[in-house]
Each structure stands twice: as structure tokens, then as C-alpha cells.
Amino acid sequence: MKDHEYMELAVAMAQKAEWHSWKNPRVGAVIVKGSTILAVGYHQQYGDIHAEIAAYQQVPDKQQLIGATLYVTLEPCAHTGKQPSCATQMSTWGLKRVVVGQIDPNPLVTNQGVKRLRAAGIQVDIWPLPVSETINPAFHYFYKYQLPYVTVKVAQSLNGKISGVIGESTKITSAMVDEDSHTLRAYQQAIIIGSTTALVDQPNLTVRHVSTQHQPLRVIIDRRGRLKNTSEATRKNTLIITENPEFAKQAAHIEYLDVVTPHKVLQLLGQRGIQATLVEGGSELQAAFITDNAYQEIIIYQAMTVLPKTGLSSFGTTKSLNTLGIISNVNVIDNTLKITLKGVQE
Amino acid sequence: MKDHEYMELAVAMAQKAEWHSWKNPRVGAVIVKGSTILAVGYHQQYGDIHAEIAAYQQVPDKQQLIGATLYVTLEPCAHTGKQPSCATQMSTWGLKRVVVGQIDPNPLVTNQGVKRLRAAGIQVDIWPLPVSETINPAFHYFYKYQLPYVTVKVAQSLNGKISGVIGESTKITSAMVDEDSHTLRAYQQAIIIGSTTALVDQPNLTVRHVSTQHQPLRVIIDRRGRLKNTSEATRKNTLIITENPEFAKQAAHIEYLDVVTPHKVLQLLGQRGIQATLVEGGSELQAAFITDNAYQEIIIYQAMTVLPKTGLSSFGTTKSLNTLGIISNVNVIDNTLKITLKGVQE
Numbered sequence: 001m002k003d004h005e006y007m008e009l010a011v012a013m014a015q016k017a018e019w020h021s022w023k024n025p026r027v028g029a030v031i032v033k034g035s036t037i038l039a040v041g042y043h044q045q046y047g048d049i050h051a052e053i054a055a056y057q058q059v060p061d062k063q064q065l066i067g068a069t070l071y072v073t074l075e076p077c078a079h080t081g082k083q084p085s086c087a088t089q090m091s092t093w094g095l096k097r098v099v100v101g102q103i104d105p106n107p108l109v110t111n112q113g114v115k116r117l118r119a120a121g122i123q124v125d126i127w128p129l130p131v132s133e134t135i136n137p138a139f140h141y142f143y144k145y146q147l148p149y150v151t152v153k154v155a156q157s158l159n160g161k162i163s164g165v166i167g168e169s170t171k172i173t174s175a176m177v178d179e180d181s182h183t184l185r186a187y188q189q190a191i192i193i194g195s196t197t198a199l200v201d202q203p204n205l206t207v208r209h210v211s212t213q214h215q216p217l218r219v220i221i222d223r224r225g226r227l228k229n230t231s232e233a234t235r236k237n238t239l240i241i242t243e244n245p246e247f248a249k250q251a252a253h254i255e256y257l258d259v260v261t262p263h264k265v266l267q268l269l270g271q272r273g274i275q276a277t278l279v280e281g282g283s284e285l286q287a288a289f290i291t292d293n294a295y296q297e298i299i300i301y302q303a304m305t306v307l308p309k310t311g312l313s314s315f316g317t318t319k320s321l322n323t324l325g326i327i328s329n330v331n332v333i334d335n336t337l338k339i340t341l342k343g344v345q346e
Numbered sequence: 347m348k349d350h351e352y353m354e355l356a357v358a359m360a361q362k363a364e365w366h367s368w369k370n371p372r373v374g375a376v377i378v379k380g381s382t383i384l385a386v387g388y389h390q391q392y393g394d395i396h397a398e399i400a401a402y403q404q405v406p407d408k409q410q411l412i413g414a415t416l417y418v419t420l421e422p423c424a425h426t427g428k429q430p431s432c433a434t435q436m437s438t439w440g441l442k443r444v445v446v447g448q449i450d451p452n453p454l455v456t457n458q459g460v461k462r463l464r465a466a467g468i469q470v471d472i473w474p475l476p477v478s479e480t481i482n483p484a485f486h487y488f489y490k491y492q493l494p495y496v497t498v499k500v501a502q503s504l505n506g507k508i509s510g511v512i513g514e515s516t517k518i519t520s521a522m523v524d525e526d527s528h529t530l531r532a533y534q535q536a537i538i539i540g541s542t543t544a545l546v547d548q549p550n551l552t553v554r555h556v557s558t559q560h561q562p563l564r565v566i567i568d569r570r571g572r573l574k575n576t577s578e579a580t581r582k583n584t585l586i587i588t589e590n591p592e593f594a595k596q597a598a599h600i601e602y603l604d605v606v607t608p609h610k611v612l613q614l615l616g617q618r619g620i621q622a623t624l625v626e627g628g629s630e631l632q633a634a635f636i637t638d639n640a641y642q643e644i645i646i647y648q649a650m651t652v653l654p655k656t657g658l659s660s661f662g663t664t665k666s667l668n669t670l671g672i673i674s675n676v677n678v679i680d681n682t683l684k685i686t687l688k689g690v691q692e
Contacts, residue, residue, distance in 0.1 A: 157506070158661065160505040160659065303669070304673065306664045309661075313655040313659075315505040317654075323651050330678065337673065337685065341650060
């Protein structure tokens with residue numbers, strides 16, 4: 001096996017974390033001696049041990065590590081918390097070489113991990129492709145722009161309707177598709193909806209059907225303050241963003257902005273450390289994000305059924321003459337298409 | 347190699363004909379002696395020699411055929427036209443065995459080809475799967491029901507609009523997608539549109555961008571006779587179907603039906619030997635075919651752009667609470683999705 005095959009294995013290990021690493025990047029590691037794979041590991045859960053240590057723990061005889069090579073998808077951490085950093089620990093194992101998938105974009109780590117390993121006499125090679133960014137797009141986007149990575153999620157019929165009757169909620173997708181969309185939620189730290197969706201659907205926005213230790217923050221955009229005197233105004237794990245100064249005084253979780261725009265909402269969420277957010281609806285809120293080019297991805301669940309032509313159209317009054325994105329993936333789940341578009345903007 | 351591998355090769359040969367066999371089925375043949383493939387062939391063009399003969403011509407020394415096995419995706423023909431039938435010719439080659447992909451549904455041939463071969467002392471095995479039906483769905487459907495195989499073709503935006511402004515034609519797809527949809531046309535013997543589409547778009551409905559020797563019949567459904575006194579009423583290679591008896595008297599290519607329904611239109615086309623037809627538009631004509639369950643396939647070209655929500659919705663007033671079909675294929679062409687649905691009805 002060659003370097004790229006070991007790195008591919010490390011990537012496959014990283015992906016095993018699925019959504020469980022949450023705000024932490026998904027990271028995988030492989031330890032190789034000669035042509036023998038001594039161990040593999042990954043960062044299994046937010047707060048748990050890192051991938052390098054997980055792999056290390058799998059090596060029964062630590063003497064074997066002397067002269068070994070460790071492949072890891074992301075630069076080992078260098079900041080000391082309750083435990084010494086991974087780079088510091090790795091410096092004592094006798095490794096000959098470390099192949100790093102990508103430099104950590106977190107300024108607390110950037111180049112520090114590599115520096116510490118090299119200071120310990122270990123050969124460090126940096127992989128030429130953005131290995132970790134492919135696995136952790138939101139994590140890398142957040143540290144590059146200090147803004148959350150935005151995914152717009154749409155569930156529509158074959159004829160582009162999100163509801164059969166305007167003002168009512170229509171069930172479009174099946175239980176199997178719901179599970180997939182809850183998995184999508186599990187990757188987020190926040191879910192944004194508009195006030196009409198909050199009033200009509202009263203969604204919990206919680207992750208269900210799949211297990212998680214973290215629930216995303218509910219974010220409701222309510223410019224005028226329509227949720228005043230509703231239960232939303234006192235609800236837990238909720239952030240309401242409004243242009244209504246009186247409403248904003250009502251509770252600590254109601255945030256005032258003089259003008260609410262998608263970009264200002266994202267700045268606010270970025271300041272709160274939100275790396276990944278989903279814009280779930282309604283269609284006019286999504287239209288605002290798309291028109292302002294304030295999104296990185298659009299995921300469309302499209303059922304093969306037809307809703308009345310008088311129903312509510314998806315994408316509202318989106319103003320864009322261009323393609324909304326490049327098709328990066330198409331899956332079929334229970335006879336529903338899942339279309340993933342990557343936005344073309346920077 | 348085993349029987350199924352030779353049959354797969356014969357299927358691959360058959361598919362090389364693409365749309366050029368037109369009303370004839372696409373057929374492939376492979377001749378094998380021991381473990382040597384002596385020759386392959388396929389029915390290249392409507393009116394040309396059949397697959398078995400094409401393969402035969404590729405064998406330089408006809409002595410090699412003695413004791414050979416011939417795999418063919420469809421039963422060899424038994425009716426004599428200008429040439430003796432394939433089965434008759436094959437009886438003289440010295441073949442030991444013929445493996446037939448599927449019995450020919452054309453009543454002129456059904457079981458006759460097999461009978462003739464067996465009468466010549468050749469072992470004939472019938473393949474247990476509907477090999478030819480997979481390659482030639484319209485051919486088999488036509489001979490089973492005496493009705494054309496109907497494909498509904500829709501070009502829509504991501505939000506289910508077929509036109510940005512009602513009453514106007516909007517270009518939705520790119521040149522590369524157009525080429526694909528002209529390929530789809532090339533497989534048809536007729537293309538059906540409604541009178542509004544005829545008046546607004548005045549489409550030629552010809553096959554362009556790809557080469558063909560056969561142009562499909564233009565079929566216009568014009569119940570009221572709105573095309574009276576238009577150039578459509580005198581146009582070549584056109585069939586107009588109307589409920590207006592006065593209009594029907596105007597020209598030979600205008601056909602009167604007391605009540606025009608999708609099923610009656612299809613019966614009429616079936617009587618004229620149309621095996622495959624495309625319902626191209628408008629959305630209300632397509633809605634009528636779908637609501638009446640008068641279709642076998644729906645092909646949707648879906649661009650990743652958004653048209654105004656006030657535009658014309660795809661699928662019109664289709665009345666169906668169920669899924670319109672099972673997703674059988676999804677392709678990406680020039681960032682446009684091509685979704686193929688197979689109808690679930692008999």
C-alpha cells in the first residue's frame with residue numbers, strides 16, 4: 001500500500017464519526033510500520049479522545065511504534081487543555097514520520113502541531129489536497145470566514161410545491177426520508193426558520209429518529225415581532241432575531257438588529273460559534289438567503305408526487321437568473337430524490 | 347465465459363443500434379464455437395439486415411459455424427419478405443444450438459422462428475428473463491396492447507416552472523440537454539402536443555442535433571378546432587385530432603373523434619402502427635394523460651435555476667395522490683437532472 005491508500009483509509013475512518021463529533025472536526029488516523037497497519041482510530045464523539053490517541057490505544061505493544069508512520073486527516077492539536085496536546089503526546093511515541101491530511105484552520109492550532117512534531121525530530125509531510133475540508137466543510141468554512149456554513153433545505157413535490165394549500169403544512173416525504181433529514185439536522189448547531197413557519201408549523205426543530213448528544217439552537221427570524229405574546233417568546237434553546245426593539249426587551253434570548261439581513265444573522269451566529277446552520281423555511285426566508293448569495297449548499301428532497309398547482313411554490317421569490325449551484329450528489333431514498341447543490345460563490 | 351455472459355454481450359450489441367432501428371426492435375447476436383467468439387452483430391438500421399445475418403457475415407470461414415452456438419436477444423424472424431427469413435437461413439448454417447433472449451411478440455413471428463429452427467434439428471433454448479423487453483420496451487408494449495408506449499416529457503426549473511411568464515415560451519435547458527431530448531424524440535414514431543403549445547410555440551417537433559432517417563409524426567390535440575385557418579391545418583407530416591366535425595372536413599390529416607380522451611388518441615395511434623409516442627406539452631395535456639394513467643414513462647429535465655413563482659407550473663392540474671412513478675434512472679447532463687420515472691400501472 002502507498003501513502004494515498006493509507007490516507008484514504010484515514011478518511012474512511014474519519015467519516016465513521018458521522019455527526020457525533022458535532023462542532024469538532026471528523027478526524028481519522030492510521031498507524032503503519034513497514035507494510036503492516038498497526039492500528040486505526042477516529043474521533044468518535046465530541047469531547048472524547050482524538051483520532052491519534054484512539055489509534056495509539058489500539059497498539060498492544062507500544063514498542064512497535066518506534067519507527068512507525070502515522071497518517072492523520074487533520075493536523076494534530078497543539079493546545080493543552082485538561083490533557084497534554086496530541087502533538088506533545090505523539091512526540092514521545094518514537095514515530096519516524098507523520099503525514100498530515102490538512103493544516104488545522106483553528107488559529108489556536110494552525111502550524112503549531114506540525115512545529116511541535118518537527119521539534120521532536122519527527123518527519124512531517126503535509127498532504128497536497130484539502131483532505132479534511134472535504135470531510136468537514138463547515139468546520140473549515142467557519143474558521144476561514146468566521147461565519148456559519150449555510151445549508152438551505154427544501155422538501156418539495158415533483159411540481160415544485162412545498163404545501164398543497166397556502167397557510168397549511170403538507171406532509172411531503174416519507175418516514176425514511178425524515179430520518180435522513182434528521183441526520184442532516186444532527187450535523188448543525190443551529191436551525192433557522194421564519195416567523196410564519198414558527199406560527200404555522202410550531203416546529204420543535206429537534207433531532208429525532210437518530211441519536212445525538214447535541215440539539216441545535218432554534219433560530220427564528222421575526223423582524224416585526226409577531227411572536228410577541230406567544231409561547232415562542234419564552235421557549236428554551238431558542239434565539240429570536242427581530243427589528244422590533246420593544247419585543248427584544250421581553251427576554252434575554254430575543255436579539256435586536258436594526259436591519260435583519262441574512263448576512264447580519266450569519267454574523268451574529270458566527271460570533272456565537274455556530275459553524276453549521278440549516279435554513280429550513282419558509283420559502284421566502286430561503287429566497288432571501290439565496291438571493292443574497294448567503295448559502296453554501298442546497299439540499300432538496302423531491303417527492304415523485306404532484307401537489308395542486310395553487311399550492312405554495314418552493315424557493316418563493318428567489319431572485320437569481322443563474323443556476324443555484326452545481327449538482328454534487330443525487331441519491332434516491334424511498335423513491336424520493338435527494339439533490340445536493342454546492343453554491344458557486346466564494 | 348458462460349451463457350449469461352454471451353447473452354450480456356448480445357444485449358450490449360443490440361443497444362449499439364440506439365434509435366436507428368426505429369420501429370424495428372434493437373437486436374444483438376453473438377456466435378460462439380467452443381470458447382471462441384466467432385462473430386458479433388446487431389440490427390443497425392431500420393430496413394437493414396438482421397442481427398443474426400450481420401454476425402454471420404462476420405465469420406470468414408463458414409465451415410466454423412458447424413457445431414457453433416448462436417445467442418440472439420430476440421427470436422429469429424420466420425416470415426419471408428424479399429429475403430428468406432432469418433430462421434430459414436440459419437437452418438442451413440450447421441448450428442448446433444441457438445439461445446433466444448425472448449420470444450418475438452409480433453404475431454407474425456411468435457414461436458414460428460423457434461419452431462423452424464427446431465424442425466432443422468437445432469437445439470433452441472429460451473432465456474428465462476425478458477431480455478428484449480428491457481432493450482425495446484415500446485416494441486413489446488405495442489404488440490401486447492396494440493397501443494403506443496407513452497413517454498411524458500417535461501422540462502422544468504428547480505421550482506417546477508415550465509415557463510417564466512404564462513403564455514410565453516421560456517428556454518429552460520442548455521444545448522447539451524437539447525441534444526439529449528432530440529435523441530429521445532428519435533426513438534418515437536409520434537409526438538403529441540396540445541393546440542395551445544402549437545399556437546404559442548409552433549414547434550416543428552422534428553429530430554435535430556442527432557442524425558436519423560425517420561421523423562416522428564406531429565400529432566396535435568385540438569378539441570375545439572382552434573387551428574382552423576392556421577398554417578397547421580395544411581402542414582405536412584401532421585395529424586390533428588379534433589371534436590369539431592367542421593374542422594375535420596377541412597383536410598385529410600384532420601381526424602374527428604366524438605370525444606377526445608388520451609385513451610382514444612392512443613387507440614387511434616396504435617391503429618396506425620405507432621409503437622412509441624412522446625407527450626411533449628402543454629402541461630394540461632400532460633396532466634390529462636397522467637390523470638387517466640395513460641403513460642408508461644415520465645422523463646423530467648430539471649434545470650437548477652429558479653423561474654418566477656408566478657410562472658406556469660409543470661404537470662398542470664394533474665389529479666393523482668400517488669407517486670407518478672418509480673425512479674428508474676437519474677442522470678446529470680450539463681448540471682441538469684434527467685429523471686426517468688416508470689409508471690406503476692399495467
